[in-house]
Amino acid sequence: LDSIIDRKRPLLRGDHLFRIDDPFQCLYAVRSGSLKTYATSEDGQEHIMGFHLPGELIGLDAIAERKHPLAAKALETTSICEIPFHDLQSLSTQLPGLQSQLLRIMSQEIRDDEHNMVILGQKSAEERLASFLIGLSNRFMRRGFSAHQFNLSMSRSDIGNYLGLALETVSRLFTRFQNEGLLQVDRKHIELIDRDRLCVFSGAQCSDGNPRRYIQPQPSKSQ
Amino acid sequence: LDSIIDRKRPLLRGDHLFRIDDPFQCLYAVRSGSLKTYATSEDGQEHIMGFHLPGELIGLDAIAERKHPLAAKALETTSICEIPFHDLQSLSTQLPGLQSQLLRIMSQEIRDDEHNMVILGQKSAEERLASFLIGLSNRFMRRGFSAHQFNLSMSRSDIGNYLGLALETVSRLFTRFQNEGLLQVDRKHIELIDRDRLCVFSGAQCSDGNPRRYIQPQPSKSQ
DNA sequence: ATATACAATTGACCTAGGTCAATGTCGTCA
DNA sequence: TGACGACATTGACCTAGGTCAATTGTATAT
Numbered sequence: 251l252d253s254i255i256d257r258k259r260p261l262l263r264g265d266h267l268f269r270i271d272d273p274f275q276c277l278y279a280v281r282s283g284s285l286k287t288y289a290t291s292e293d294g295q296e297h298i299m300g301f302h303l304p305g306e307l308i309g310l311d312a313i314a315e316r317k318h319p320l321a322a323k324a325l326e327t328t329s330i331c332e333i334p335f336h337d338l339q340s341l342s343t344q345l346p347g348l349q350s351q352l353l354r355i356m357s358q359e360i361r362d363d364e365h366n367m368v369i370l371g372q373k374s375a376e377e378r379l380a381s382f383l384i385g386l387s388n389r390f391m392r393r394g395f396s397a398h399q400f401n402l403s404m405s406r407s408d409i410g411n412y413l414g415l416a417l418e419t420v421s422r423l424f425t426r427f428q429n430e431g432l433l434q435v436d437r438k439h440i441e442l443i444d445r446d447r448l449c450v451f452s453g454a455q456c457s458d459g460n461p462r463r464y465i466q467p468q469p470s471k472s473q
Numbered sequence: 474l475d476s477i478i479d480r481k482r483p484l485l486r487g488d489h490l491f492r493i494d495d496p497f498q499c500l501y502a503v504r505s506g507s508l509k510t511y512a513t514s515e516d517g518q519e520h521i522m523g524f525h526l527p528g529e530l531i532g533l534d535a536i537a538e539r540k541h542p543l544a545a546k547a548l549e550t551t552s553i554c555e556i557p558f559h560d561l562q563s564l565s566t567q568l569p570g571l572q573s574q575l576l577r578i579m580s581q582e583i584r585d586d587e588h589n590m591v592i593l594g595q596k597s598a599e600e601r602l603a604s605f606l607i608g609l610s611n612r613f614m615r616r617g618f619s620a621h622q623f624n625l626s627m628s629r630s631d632i633g634n635y636l637g638l639a640l641e642t643v644s645r646l647f648t649r650f651q652n653e654g655l656l657q658v659d660r661k662h663i664e665l666i667d668r669d670r671l672c673v674f675s676g677a678q679c680s681d682g683n684p685r686r687y688i689q690p691q692p693s694k695s696q
Numbered sequence: 697a698t699a700t701a702c703a704a705t706t707g708a709c710c711t712a713g714g715t716c717a718a719t720g721t722c723g724t725c726a
Numbered sequence: 727t728g729a730c731g732a733c734a735t736t737g738a739c740c741t742a743g744g745t746c747a748a749t750t751g752t753a754t755a756t
Binding site: 645660 | 742743744745746751752
């Protein structure tokens with residue numbers, strides 16, 4: 251199963267794992283550290299699509315066109331597993347479970363993106379940042395890290411870019427959350443003091459540690 | 474190949490194809506008509522995630538959890554093909570190409586969602602509506618319909634919800650675009666007069682009829 | 697034909713959050 | 727140790743677009 255996986259030497263902060271339009275050869279799994287993926291618009295503006303933590307898979311969006319639509323850059327010293335896609339495919343013809351596992355992961359990615367679209371399209375700045383922090387917390391928790399205390403490897407500007415906010419707004423919200431007693435910020439270090447109340451601020455479905463979930467249908471106000 | 478596909482009787486406007494948390498049995502392909510998919514938040518608020526035109530596939534986000542995270546509702550009289558997922562999977566163990574075709578479609582869906590996240594996160598109201606119209610136009614064109622003239626099956630309110638705008642803003646933009654000579658609106662009917670200039674307004678990468686594309690990397694301002 | 701209800705438009709007003717600018721803090725390198 | 731440069735914070739101001747409300751147009755039911 252992991253006979254095809256190749257462990258590469260670690261990336262340093264700022265190194266690219268791949269760039270936009272690089273040919274698609276491999277999926278990548280983060281072993282340690284973190285990365286951001288981003289698109290750029292014609293004017294050179296960067297649009298961050300995601301932050302990627304240990305245990306997460308990168309590159310699923312490249313399968314269709316056989317090249318990477320986004321670039322991936324390390325936010326800190328980061329080690330990566332390379333998974334050659336060709337090998338993965340031939341292996342999966344033998345292992346029936348592997349194929350459907352891949353489908354499940356991609357389906358989950360689509361769900362997560364849908365969740366992000368709700369956040370970007372419908373939520374206030376406050377709700378966005380709270381959702382972001384709760385989401386990070388959940389992801390750390392699932393991987394066995396502390397859910398109440400972690401370091402942000404990305405800058406305020408990266409967070410703002412990702413959430414569709416100005417970096418000044420992000421900064422102001424951090425101090426506001428801190429004054430409200432929701433959390434303690436020290437530079438990159440975050441401690442969630444009152445995680446439950448932060449969930450309330452995020453306006454959602456997340457206090458149970460189960461992230462990226464959707465909500466029961468309502469009575470349905472006809473059409 | 475299409476021995477497993479079942480054609481159901483058509484849905485009427487307002488009918489649900491499935492609701493949130495319905496168990497996942499089938500993928501669905503739109504044959505004619507159109508639908509919207511949406512999540513609802515705890516307060517009953519509807520969040521539209523997509524509009525679905527003939528030839529498009531719905532339900533890929535349900536594979537992971539074996540239930541539908543979104544609801545799908547017909548915007549007009551709509552006919553649908555049901556594709557039982559179980560059958561699809563067993564069939565794909567025999568046909569090698571089918572499996573990878575499915576992966577490609579899901580990968581494309583992830584790319585499309587990423588594209589939408591850029592629109593929601595980074596674009597102005599004007600750019601959002603222009604992108605939306607160009608995107609629709611491209612999708613119609615690819616399916617053999619007119620790229621310059623089509624009917625919107627969704628309300629202004631649906632469009633606003635989808636784009637993260639108030640319906641009043643959508644309405645104002647339609648009249649503005651019309652006054653600028655970009656298009657002609659009559660209720661639900663849209664005629665794109667100056668598609669190229671509308672592309673300019675959308676601030677993107679779309680005038681060539683190839684939608685959902687990403688852009689070359691820039692010189693990269695280091696870090 | 698008329699009533700009803702919903703969809704769309706338009707205007708007036710207001711506010712969340714963006715922009716610009718000044719200042720502060722930290723980490724790195726000579 | 728000091729100076730530079732990136733990052734972060736904070737304040738003052740401004741505007742894109744949201745909200746509220748009135749009006750009109752359109753479609754369905756009686």
